[in-house]
Amino acid sequence: MSGPAEVTEKAARAAAPTRGRSLARVATARRQWIVMAVLLAVACYAPFQLVPFRVFQLTMVLVYAVALLGLNLLVGHAGQISLGHGAFFAVGAYGSAIMIDRWDTPHLATLPVAAAVAFALGLALGLPAMRLRGLYLALVTLAIAIFLVPLLKRFEAVTGGSMGLTLGKPVPPAWTGLAEDQWLYFLALAVTVVAFLLAHGLLRSRVGRALHAVRDNEAAAEVMGVRLSFYKTLAFAWSAMFAGAAGCVYTWVIGFVSPDSFALTLSITLLASIVVGGLGSFSGPLLGGLFMMFVPSISQDVNDAAPGVIFGLLIIAVMYVAPTGLAGLAGRMTRSITKILRKE
Amino acid sequence: MSENAFLTVTDLRAGYGGARVLHGVSLAVGQGEICAILGPNGAGKTTLLRALSGMVRVRGDVRLDGADLSGRSPDTIARQGVAHVPEGRGTFMPLTVEENLRLGAFVRRDRRSLRGLRDLRGRRGGSAVDADLERVHTYFPVLKTRLKQVAGSLSGGEQQMLAIGRALMLRPRLLLLDEPSLGLAPMVTQELFRIVRAVNEEERTTVVVVEQNAHLALSIAQQAHVLESGRIVLSGSAEQIRADEQVAQSYLGYRV
Numbered sequence: 001m002s003g004p005a006e007v008t009e010k011a012a013r014a015a016a017p018t019r020g021r022s023l024a025r026v027a028t029a030r031r032q033w034i035v036m037a038v039l040l041a042v043a044c045y046a047p048f049q050l051v052p053f054r055v056f057q058l059t060m061v062l063v064y065a066v067a068l069l070g071l072n073l074l075v076g077h078a079g080q081i082s083l084g085h086g087a088f089f090a091v092g093a094y095g096s097a098i099m100i101d102r103w104d105t106p107h108l109a110t111l112p113v114a115a116a117v118a119f120a121l122g123l124a125l126g127l128p129a130m131r132l133r134g135l136y137l138a139l140v141t142l143a144i145a146i147f148l149v150p151l152l153k154r155f156e157a158v159t160g161g162s163m164g165l166t167l168g169k170p171v172p173p174a175w176t177g178l179a180e181d182q183w184l185y186f187l188a189l190a191v192t193v194v195a196f197l198l199a200h201g202l203l204r205s206r207v208g209r210a211l212h213a214v215r216d217n218e219a220a221a222e223v224m225g226v227r228l229s230f231y232k233t234l235a236f237a238w239s240a241m242f243a244g245a246a247g248c249v250y251t252w253v254i255g256f257v258s259p260d261s262f263a264l265t266l267s268i269t270l271l272a273s274i275v276v277g278g279l280g281s282f283s284g285p286l287l288g289g290l291f292m293m294f295v296p297s298i299s300q301d302v303n304d305a306a307p308g309v310i311f312g313l314l315i316i317a318v319m320y321v322a323p324t325g326l327a328g329l330a331g332r333m334t335r336s337i338t339k340i341l342r343k344e
Numbered sequence: 345m346s347e348n349a350f351l352t353v354t355d356l357r358a359g360y361g362g363a364r365v366l367h368g369v370s371l372a373v374g375q376g377e378i379c380a381i382l383g384p385n386g387a388g389k390t391t392l393l394r395a396l397s398g399m400v401r402v403r404g405d406v407r408l409d410g411a412d413l414s415g416r417s418p419d420t421i422a423r424q425g426v427a428h429v430p431e432g433r434g435t436f437m438p439l440t441v442e443e444n445l446r447l448g449a450f451v452r453r454d455r456r457s458l459r460g461l462r463d464l465r466g467r468r469g470g471s472a473v474d475a476d477l478e479r480v481h482t483y484f485p486v487l488k489t490r491l492k493q494v495a496g497s498l499s500g501g502e503q504q505m506l507a508i509g510r511a512l513m514l515r516p517r518l519l520l521l522d523e524p525s526l527g528l529a530p531m532v533t534q535e536l537f538r539i540v541r542a543v544n545e546e547e548r549t550t551v552v553v554v555e556q557n558a559h560l561a562l563s564i565a566q567q568a569h570v571l572e573s574g575r576i577v578l579s580g581s582a583e584q585i586r587a588d589e590q591v592a593q594s595y596l597g598y599r600v
């Protein structure tokens with residue numbers, strides 16, 4: 001079968017003008033996947049070496065990373081702003097909690113439902129909101145976040161009001177031999193990996209191209225036939241879905257939801273974290289998740305009276321040192337290290 | 345021209361919010377023709393092109409090969425084969441030249457792969473879009489050497505070429521060019537117009553070009569219109585317009 005046909009095909013491909021570029025792309029893509037594989041291996045090993053509290057912290061990093069992955073799609077890749085993503089996180093968290101609380105739904109089964117509800121809500125709210133731009137859009141999403149807490153308190157019968165809902169945590173199946181914290185960690189890790197692959201696939205598709213065009217030049221994208229409102233709304237709904245999924249896992253991990261956990265600060269912190277992590281970058285959500293988990297507690301250690309001030313100052317410091325976020329800083333550092341190594 | 349024109353615009357009115365800019369513009373362009381739009385700053389030339397590509401609301405009638413375009417959304421109009429190269433180019437700065445070009449084919453039905461990667465793996469053969477990429481390279485050889493570069497790092501002239509190249513990726517039936525010479529050296533501008541002419545001749549693409557450089561525009565156009573304050577004040581063949589005393593004074597910089 002192979003033979004001459006294959007040879008000519010190879011020759012034809014060798015002559016293709018895109019070859020050099022594609023090879024470079026393959027190389028960077030391959031490097032990215034290798035880094036991911038190593039990270040994943042470390043991530044699978046870590047919970048067996050750490051005390052439960054640390055495992056819990058890492059689990060929360062993953063939860064935040066999933067939410068930030070969604071926000072990165074919207075802000076980093078589609079260039080739209082949302083000050084209300086905490087609301088979708090809360091929808092996922094409460095969706096899962098209510099299903100577990102009312103109908104004894106198995107924890108894992110609540111994930112697709114929570115994600116779907118957040119997606120639908122994102123679609124419904126995005127449709128009118130995405131006709132707006134910049135500050136107007138920011139205001140509408142802000143309103144969503146502000147509206148949520150009183151709403152949760154109001155429907156006490158379902159949401160438990162200000163008292164919130166307390167739930168059991170998922171029980172690790174016996175065959176795994178894992179402790180509860182480890183099981184939770186691996187659940188969060190699985191969701192994170194799926195979310196990463198999903199986001200990656202989405203960005204490499206036609207949708208991803210359209211989003212980048214919209215981000216970089218709306219008018220030019222429009223005359224090329226990209227339907228602005230359609231793609232913006234889609235990006236909003238997808239990012240809401242990721243936030244909802246993250247919220248759902250949050251419920252599993254914490255075992256408790258109350259309106260005050262999802263106050264406006266959550267939305268603002270999410271936005272700050274993805275900017276700090278690195279907008280539009282591959283590793284930004286993960287770095288942002290680390291930032292979101294550890295920096296507030298570090299701030300608390302530094303100055304117990306005003307953790308908010310320290311947190312704010314740290315955000316300013318990171319943006320000053322690394323205007324493209326931690327991901328950009330990490331990239332710069334790797335490059336200079338390889339340069340130094342090459343010289344020697 | 346006239347009855348069986350390819351693009352007919354009748355009593356077109358358009359504006360921004362309450363402010364009316366075009367007060368009833370009518371013109372017709374024959375298939376495969378180049379039509380130049382001249383006029384002073386603020387006359388509404390850009391608005392006219394935006395109206396044709398659906399970016400501003402319009403009243404009146406716009407027909408392309410008989411199909412009604414008035415009131416259609418920009419993406420519908422793009423799907424009809426109208427490519428608009430906006431004033432100031434509008435390339436996607438952070439994306440590479442190749443990504444920019446491939447995005448030009450966004451609405452095409454025969455696009456098979458929007459990414460080069462698939463072809464390398466050999467899973468998909470060269471698509472129609474790949475062939476068109478080649479075609480654009482023959483018009484703009486400089487782009488071929490810049491494929492991997494981000495558009496933001498191109499010179500002004502190269503960016504304009506990229507913008508036009510990207511428009512060609514749509515395989516347009518109608519090409520709208522808004523001041524392609526803006527900010528470019530005379531040599532580059534001439535080269536650009538030579539290429540536009542070549543595209544027009546080889547692909548039979550109908551072109552509407554808005555241009556401050558009236559000399560150049562009239563040198564490649566068959567017919568021209570002068571727009572002032574949202575109204576067409578003069579129409580005719582390129583020679584007629586060039587010979588017009590008023591035009592000569594206002595736009596060509598000499599007296600006949």
Ligand SMILES: Nc1ncnc2c1ncn2[C@@H]1O[C@H](COP(=O)(O)OP(=O)(O)OP(=O)(O)O)[C@@H](O)[C@H]1O
Nearest residue numbers: 360363365383384385386387388389390391392431
């Ligand atoms: N986005 C906008 N919103 C409101 N008014 C606008 C907008 N764009 C243009 N105008 C107004 O419409 C009128 C026509 O503008 P247009 O850009 O069509 O002129 P033009 O002929 O292209 O001028 P130039 O040669 O300077 O490019 C001007 O008075 C301008 O102020």
Ligand SMILES: [Mg+2]
Nearest residue numbers: 389390391431
């Ligand atoms: Mg103009």
